[in-house]
Amino acid sequence: MYSLDHLRMLVETVETGSFSACARKIGKVQSAVSQGIASLEIDMNLELFDRTTRKPTLTPEGEYVLEFARTILRQVDDLQLATASMTIGEEMRVCLAVDRAFELPRLQQLYRDFSNKYPNTELEVLSVASPDIYDLVKSGRANVGLTFAKLDIDKDVELCGIGNMPFIAVCATDHPLAQKQKIFMHDVIPYRQLLLRGASGFELGHFPKMSTLAWYSNDIHRLYSMLISGCGWAYIPAYVAEGWISKGKIERMDVLFDHKPWSPPVEIVSPKASIGPVTAWVIEELKSLFDND
Amino acid sequence: MYSLDHLRMLVETVETGSFSACARKIGKVQSAVSQGIASLEIDMNLELFDRTTRKPTLTPEGEYVLEFARTILRQVDDLQLATASMTIGEEMRVCLAVDRAFELPRLQQLYRDFSNKYPNTELEVLSVASPDIYDLVKSGRANVGLTFAKLDIDKDVELCGIGNMPFIAVCATDHPLAQKQKIFMHDVIPYRQLLLRGASGFELGHFPKMSTLAWYSNDIHRLYSMLISGCGWAYIPAYVAEGWISKGKIERMDVLFDHKPWSPPVEIVSPKASIGPVTAWVIEELKSLFDND
DNA sequence: GCTCAACCATCACAATATCTGATATTTATT
DNA sequence: AATAAATATCAGATATTGTGATGGTTGAGC
Known part of the structure; x- marks a missing residue:
């Protein structure tokens, strides 16, 4: 039965162009490669190289x-x-960085x-802001990331x-905007908008700031407290809104300026090379995250 | 350096639960496995098994x-x-079956x-009818298929x-339907509809037969001849229609009953197991087929 | 058409790696 | 305590792989 060395010989011979060159590269003698390839051919019962040239x-x-x-x-x-x-010493674990x-x-x-x-296998889930995720993956701190897509492409990941x-868009039930039907863009501008923003300070291009006044938080639950205390209105993920609305203190705003819900693209961030099988599995699972919602 | 046999020992030991059982299964003696795993651990500089239990x-x-x-x-x-x-003797080639x-x-x-x-590597492209593609892949005659999606799922592929x-929808420029604007469903019913159908005889669920009279062909080029000779009207892929329309003998029909173009889903069919790297490459390429059209 | 350098195949033997069978030891079960 | 089944270890047998020498072939340059 052939071994990994045999396969290595095959690949290296093709790469270098000759048995001798391959031998030099892998630190063996020419005849070793010659015999190695020969035995590989016998094992596979195939002619792999044409030696007439x-x-x-x-x-x-x-x-x-x-x-x-x-x-292989x-x-x-x-x-x-x-x-x-x-x-x-680097413990083997998988670290997944997801947007908050x-x-x-x-x-x-x-x-x-x-x-x-x-x-x-240990699983670590970091809940951070989208812009930070690229660096976490790039530095190797995280193995996979799940983020709102950046606008510019990053060649390192x-x-x-x-x-x-x-x-x-949502606001508290007792907020002035909740009363209104058919809300235009100019209607929301005077009211405070509550925005998600990373600890690193800058917000994502996908999150439109529409009101002139804005309050920020890096935590969506804090945003909830701010909303129900009537501090302003906010854009939040629809699935979060559902839960909040069912509690009765939050209402969906009847905004006219986007008739289909505003939906930023979500992407998986992974390192360019050497992805382990467990990480690979996580990535595959993440890919189907939005499949049947 | 460890070999494939060592990795096999690792996997088989886990599968069977013990070194001895592994040895029995792979036809070696217990000590061989014990030593094999030990040398694997030395090579990797890791403890793979806990032997206290x-x-x-x-x-x-x-x-x-x-x-x-x-x-691996x-x-x-x-x-x-x-x-x-x-x-x-089975020549190594890749056989791709695509719908006509x-x-x-x-x-x-x-x-x-x-x-x-x-x-x-030889490439063979079979141009056949969608329903036949599943069998071609299942039987191994084709390595990959590109078809209109069947409605029922097939567990073997x-x-x-x-x-x-x-x-x-298109028809010849001199066809009565070409004259008409705003064509309703009942307008097309009296006219002959030209349909694509596999040699095997049955048509796809996705292809709606609307007229009472229908003519069939298994070849889209033959459909073109039938169309320009005024035999009837047909649903054909938009990209094919573009070419034909530019020749001047075919016109797009102004149908009202589907305001967004009727778009059957397309899927890749591949065998359940053992996909070679070349076939895998073809599948990856096919996946991006509709990405920027 | 000759020379020369670089390449490949083959062989006998040396070096390694792997397997075997025996033995001692451990571990869970009765 | 006795037992059955596992594991570790070791020395020697076996198989695999590598080495170095030799001879034959190929193709580029003159």
Whole structure:
């Protein structure tokens, strides 16, 4: 049965162009590679290289096998990285950074599934502001992020849009705006708008500030307190609003300026390289987050 | 450096619950497994199993490594299958089955990219009717399929929806319906409708037959001939219609009964297991087929 | 058409790695 | 306490892989 070294020889030979060059690169002697490839061909019962030309060229079969070998070795390299970082003490755990606004029931489902599927892997969930998430992933502090999409693309991280999160405008039932029907843009401007904003200070481009006066919080629950005490109105995720409205102190505003709910895009942020299988699983799960809502 | 056998021991030990059972299963002696796991732990510089209990249990590190090992071995098994089928003569090629209605420019781009990326792998493109595609993939005759979505789900194949293909109603410029503006449902009923249908005989649920009289063809080009000779009207993919309309003999009908174009969902069909890397690449490419149209 | 450098295949032998079977020890169960 | 089933360890057997030497082939440059 062939080994990883054999596959490495195949890949390296293609990469360097010759058995000798491959041998030099992997620190062995030419005949070792020659025999290695030969035994690989015997094991697979296939001719991988055409040796009639000066430099060995891949046969169609070889071409096909090469792709498998590449994928396998990439995984092995990732495992290598993972074990290396584990021995130097970095505990293996998965850290998921999500925007504070996401407290979806589906996320709780994900926690449950995670604990069943990977009972021994630690899960850390950081609840932070969207703009901070990119840095957390970039620095390696977090393995995956779930954020409102930035407008500019970031070349250091992998991004994957997964849908939109509808926001609606709400205010307290005793707020002047709650009485009004068919609210125009100019109607809300005089009233204080309550906005979500990251601790880092700046807000997201997707969150439109419409009123001239604004109050901020980095915590959506604090926003609730501010709302019911009549401090102003706010745009909040529709699924949060539902819960609040059912409590009877908050009402949906009948705004005319967006007839379909305003829905900023949501994306998954992951590092460019070396994603472990557990993180990969989390990413796959996150992808279906908005599938049937 | 550890080998595939070592990883296999790890996985099999977890699966069976003990080193001995693992040894029995993989046809070796207990001490071989014991030593194998030990050397794996030395190579990785990690403790994978906790031996204080009766049966060895995975440490958190082991749990983590296990996932990698599983993925790697799955790939190796796939490679095994691929090489086996290649030696018994099944030429390694990728066979893509697409519905006859798809002749998208983006598909031609895919052919070009394929020939660059995998110059030695054969590509076969079968142009067939959507309902036949499921069987082609199921039987292994085709590796991937691109079809209009069936309404019932099929448990034997993997399905992945990728978007919708807009259809519009057209007829010849000299057809009575071309003269009319604001065509109602009852206007089209008396005229012959030209429909796409698979050779297997049955049509897709997504293709609404509205007229009482219908003519069928399994070939969209034949439909064109029928259309320009004034035989009737038809629903055809919008991108096909564009080309035909620009030739001047076909016109878009001003139908009122669907104000947004009728767009059946399109999905990728792939086998449940053992997808080779080239096929995987094709699937990834197909997924973005409708992304920016 | 000759030379030369770089390449590949093959072989016998050396070096490693892996497997075996025996043995001692541990652990949960009766 | 006795038992059954597991694990660790060790020395020797076996198999795999690597080495270095040798000879043959290829293609570029003259």
